[in-house]
Amino acid sequence: MFNFDFYNPTRILFGENRLESIDKYVPAEATVLITYGGGSAKKSGLINKIKTVLGNRKVYEFGGIEPNPRYETLVKGVEIVRNENIDFLLAVGGGSVIDGTKFITLASYYKGNSRDLLKYGMMPIPLDVVGKVVPFGTVLTLPATGSEMNSGAVISYEHGKYAVMSELAFPKFSILDPTITFSLPKTQVANGVIDAFVHTTEQYLTYPVDGKLQDRIAEGILQTLIEIGETTVVEPENYAARANHVWCATLALNGIVGAGVPQDWASHMIGHELTALFGIDHGQTLAIVLPSLLEVRREQKRAKLLQYAERVWHIEGGSDKEKIDLAILKTREFFESLGVKTRLSQYGVGADKIPVVIEQLKAHGMTALSETQDLTLDISQKILEGAV
Known part of the structure; x- marks a missing residue:
């Protein structure tokens, strides 16, 4: 067996009726940006349920993260984080939404051109390159990629798909409620x-x-x-x-x-x-x-x-x-x-x-x-x- 380092700080909240846990693990004074995809989370009422749990926190929304999330879309989310002083992200979706949110969390305080974050591939981005990040959690709606409990993402740009890896991109928590995936x-x-x-x-x-x-x-x-x-x-x-x-x-x-x-x-x-x-x-x-x-x-x-x-x-x-x-x-x-x-x-x-x-x-x-x-x-x- 090879030598290895293992690090995984993500808290998993598994089972039915776990949305209430969001209130415990999102800071009470946070300004939150909910990220989601094509709108099914909105139409199903899931976003509204999450907003109810978030209570009096100030909440913004950023929808439209597509399958195989595109860099051009994600930089719009980065702008919202910067302009509205977002200090917690909540990804509601499957692997694409979570991957896209990981890029937003890494890029929001990055001082260079955020496209540079795509160049590292399967090599983790050095911690001193990223610096400050916005913490995030997830509500999983599609079981597939495992992005809800790892530090990697795949981002589309031009005609390619690029791996983005950083230990700063682990979700703080992930809610895994199988009933949310029934539809x-x-x-x-x-x-x-x-x-x-x-x-x-x-x-x-x-x-x-x-x-x-x-x-x-x-x-x-x-x-x-x-x-x-x-x-x-x-x-x-x-x-x-x-x-x-x-x-x-x-x-x-x-x-x-x-x-x-x-x-x-x-x-x-x-x-x-x-x-x-x-x-x-x-x-x-x-x-x-x-x-x-x-x-x-x-x-x-x-x-x-x-x-x-x-x-x-x-x-x-x-x-x-x-x-x-x-x-x-x-x-x-x-x-x-x-x-x-x-x-x-x-x-x-x-x-x-x-x-x-x-x-x-x-x-x-x-x-x-x-x-x-x-x-x-x-x-x-x-x-x-x-x-x-």
């Missing part, structure tokens, strides 16, 4: 299951370093998602299934699974380009890329793929090759059982578009991906060809 469209629920699943495999399907506990936690998340995946999609008000979905999504990317083990993230990097170029939902891109990536990288990931086949899918018989073949097939079938397509061609993207994707990967510096940094553009091309 989600089935597509978003399915995407969320896949996002949590692939977050886990990115940290698990690499190579062995004797991280026994991390492996067991990852396998538990994967098995739980397989067990409840179809149910949480087709029975949106099944509390038990949705509660497990919510908690799996949070644990998949709160730092526990990836502590002390190698991490891949190539499926995400390639998937981000598919979203940016063709508008395919993030979770859908992962369902497209991961099965093909596992096929192309089966030798590099052989030991962990066999472990995945045996421990997650309970595949006991057959040769090693047959076990790996079946594990990859079952992964694809699981995604499809959620109603998600797993081929580029099913989204109208043919092999003729692959060179465009490769050029974007090259332009964004994604020339040496994977846990071993040997996944070249040529290999990315093979993965995309296998995904058509």
Whole structure:
């Protein structure tokens, strides 16, 4: 197992009827900016419920944070923070709203050009670069990204998606009430299951370093998602299934699974380009890329793929090759059982578009991906060809 630092200060408030907790954890004298997305949180009455809990605090609103939040949108939120002396942010939404709010909290007192915060990628922004930040909490409405309990965000700018990482971007608290997610469209629920699943495999399907506990936690998340995946999609008000979905999504990317083990993230990097170029939902891109990536990288990931086949899918018989073949097939079938397509061609993207994707990967510096940094553009091309 590798050396690691683990730090996660986010307080989780899980279960039904937890909105009242906001009053306890938002400072009584705070001027609050509520951030949200396309308006469903407003139309459902959730924003009004939160404002009631906030009581006499001065409250502003900033809506319109889009899926794959755009830098150009977020800087408008930064201006509100500066102009109205906001001293607490409350993100009400899924990963995009929370990611966007993280950028606002980091950029609001940044003295340089806030676009500079996009240049650090997967490297944490140095603390002295950011300086003062605006604290924030979250009310989760879509279980998927795990952003409610980590310090990372992905921000869209021009034709790229950029990682932003800082330990100053951990939420102070996150309210995880599964009932708030009951009204989600089935597509978003399915995407969320896949996002949590692939977050886990990115940290698990690499190579062995004797991280026994991390492996067991990852396998538990994967098995739980397989067990409840179809149910949480087709029975949106099944509390038990949705509660497990919510908690799996949070644990998949709160730092526990990836502590002390190698991490891949190539499926995400390639998937981000598919979203940016063709508008395919993030979770859908992962369902497209991961099965093909596992096929192309089966030798590099052989030991962990066999472990995945045996421990997650309970595949006991057959040769090693047959076990790996079946594990990859079952992964694809699981995604499809959620109603998600797993081929580029099913989204109208043919092999003729692959060179465009490769050029974007090259332009964004994604020339040496994977846990071993040997996944070249040529290999990315093979993965995309296998995904058509």
